[in-house]
Amino acid sequence: MSTSKFEPSIISRPVYGKLSAQTASHNLLIADAQGAEAIIEMAEHAPKSFFEQAHIIYIQKGTADAYLSQLESLGANQLYIGPTYQAALPRILNTLENTQVGIKLYLAGTEGLIGQVIRDATRFGVAMSDIQTEHRGSTARRIQCVHCKGIIEDVTVDPFQCSHCGLFLFVRDHYSRRIAAFQGVRVDAEDPGNIPEAVERFK
Amino acid sequence: MNITFKDETFRDDYTFSNSEEQIKRFPFPFHEDSYMYSVNMEPHAAVRPGSVFENDFDVDEHYVSEMRDRAKVLDEDPLRCQSLPHMTLAGWDLLELIMTSKAKDYPHWFELHRDGKNWHWINHPLNIEQKFIFGDETTLPYGPLEYITRQTQGDFVLLDQREENLWLEAGMVTTQADWSLDFDIGMNFFEWHAPVPLAHEMGIFQRALKFLLNIQQGTPARRLNWTMTANPLLDTSPENYHKWGKQKLEVTRENVGNKMHLRVELQTFFRLPRSNALVFPIRCYLIKLEELVTIPKWGRRFHRVIRDLPEELATYKGFIDNRPKIVEYLSKYDDGQDTSLGIWPE
Structure with a gap:
């Protein structure tokens, strides 16, 4: 259940942190595979109201139903479960496009997922300072x-x-x-x- | 300077060579008998009439053939020239800088006539004549960056300055030492240098960035960098590495003097007036070992530099496997005599 450890790496590689719930009018959480664990852990310290304004997009990526009941119990305003990133992409892009000012983005899971959502979110004008990341699971x-x-x-x-x-x-x-x-x-x-x-x- | 533009190739049959006059003006990059990284910046000011440092943008005997080679690279891979949308103004800045510099420094080859925003550019060596409205992209056949750098030797990178950093956000890159514009575009100064060994730990990039952020308009800077290339191939891109990589295997003890080239980059940095961007021209000069050793001081010195270069650098620069052959060849031109300080022939 610990955040991934990487061997010493190059300067161009992104640095990942640990998710921590902030107050915002909209919270968009996107995770794949073991990234669900980061959301579930964050929820333990999050204020009750946090998930009332939350939209969770979770991509199973081969983890089947392992995290579904825990994610459902968080009580998010919207919860989407999809099989792969490609399948979830239209919804992610649509959500980012309709994103309003004041959104906070929480990304957890593999580097591929985090990197692609950051790329798309910054294109839609989300500031890096409004994006938190936590690496979990495969380092593929x-x-x-x-x-x-x-x-x-x-x-x-x-x-x-x-x-x-x-x-x-x-x-x-x-x-x-x-x-x-x-x-x-x-x-x-x-x-x-x-x-x-x-x-x-x-x- | 009275020169004839050569008709030569940088691919396939590789007919490129340097004339005797061109050898003498080659930007030999070693001011002493050894080499290590340094922030070797100096003002890009005119020195030595006839040298490559005389003008802002050096035009030499390879001009016409180099531009033909660039056009071929772009036909094969248009991604070699890219500009993020906010960099168009910097492209116009660069077009202005090059056109005014060339028209001033080489009036017999380049003419620029300006009437307000109506500009008239004539490039005699390439037989180009263009009337256009400065700032109006629809009046040029390409965007301003691509238009002018299809007519100017060297790679060009436009760097946006913000957050106390430089961001590589536009460029024309067809004569590069194994880096990809398409991959690196959008990166900041530290990110795009990430693969370079040793220099980060030495603090080279931190100091270089600090220097570059402070470059002012009208006071450009320059430095030299170098590597080695088998065959006079300008396009040593990672994109085409799967095609040219094996040429390194063709180097033998017999042909090394003709096949192995010292590749020098004259890197310059200019602040641009409207965009406040920096332009970073990276001009590639090639010289065969057998041409280089016709200057006795350079033959002696280059032998000592290559022989003593740290293994990590020879690996990064891509000639570790061929180093023994290069050193053996150069040793014949090193009689052990002292060499004078400085890069000039003597």
Whole structure:
């Protein structure tokens, strides 16, 4: 139940904190998988009125019903449960588009989810100072293939094969908030065919 | 300066080479016999007539061919030139800076006639003539940044200044040392330098940023940076690394003098008047080892620099595997004599 620990990393990587309920006229909470735990923990210290103005968008991402009853018991004004980020995306974008001044955003779960919502929310004018994040669960990475520009979700091993162009890529420790992804670069560019054995780096 | 523009290539058959005059004016980046990172900033002021530091924007014998190569890169990958919406004004600032500088410094090649907002630009080497309204994008074939940098050697990055930081938010990047504009656009100064080893710990970027934030209009600054490239390939982009990476394998003890190039970036920084953005031109100069060693001082010094470079830097700069061949070649041009301080040939 502890917030994720990362190995020392590069400066472009986002820093994640711990969710803490603030007073606001609207609270939008978006979480995936074990991110539900961060919301449930935050609720223990939140004022009763907090969830009366809250909209929770929860993406199960393979966790089935593990957190559903706990989330339902929070009494949020709106609770949406969706299977994947792609499925939830129209609702997330619609909510951000209709967002009013005074909203606070709480994001919890994987780096891919947090990064993509930050990217979209800031496009809709939400200030970074109104966004809290907490990393939970898998440290799998969302990666952009620098060659074909395709995005590969949930990469756990290094090197790995780009699902778009088929090149084998290593993960460069460089993160783009605009793309919400790390960079993947061909691993055998200087010695074609010499592809090191894949190692599980991101669990 | 009376020069003939060369007809040459930076890809495929690689016919690029430097004339004797161009070798003498090469911006050799080592002022002593060793190298380590430093915030080596100095005013971008005119020194040495004929040198690459004489004018704000150096135009040399490779101009026409470099612009042809840029057009090819952009045809293949338009994402090499991007500008976030709020950076258009900075693009106009840059267009003005380049047009006025070139028209002043090279009046035989470039003409700018201004009548209020009605501008008339003539670029003789590229056979371009354009009448347009300054500030009106619809009167140019491209946005202002893309229009002028299709006619100017070097990569260009526009940096917005806010929150005591610099934000990379527009650029034309086709001659880069392995970084991606498409990936880095939107990053702040520390973020886009994140992959550079050692320098963060040394405080290099903190000091550099402090210096850059204080650059004033009319007092540009410059520094030199360097790396090495197999073949005179301008477009050493990460986007195309899966194609060019293997060229490093082609370097042999026999061809290293011709194939291996010292790649020097003349980096300059200008404050722009309307947008208060900084423009960061990164001009790439290439020289073959066999051209470089025709200057005895440079041959001696470069041998010592490459031989003694920390392994981490040789790895980051991408020539660790070829270093033994490079050092062996250069050692033949190092007779052990002392070298004078400073970058000039002698």
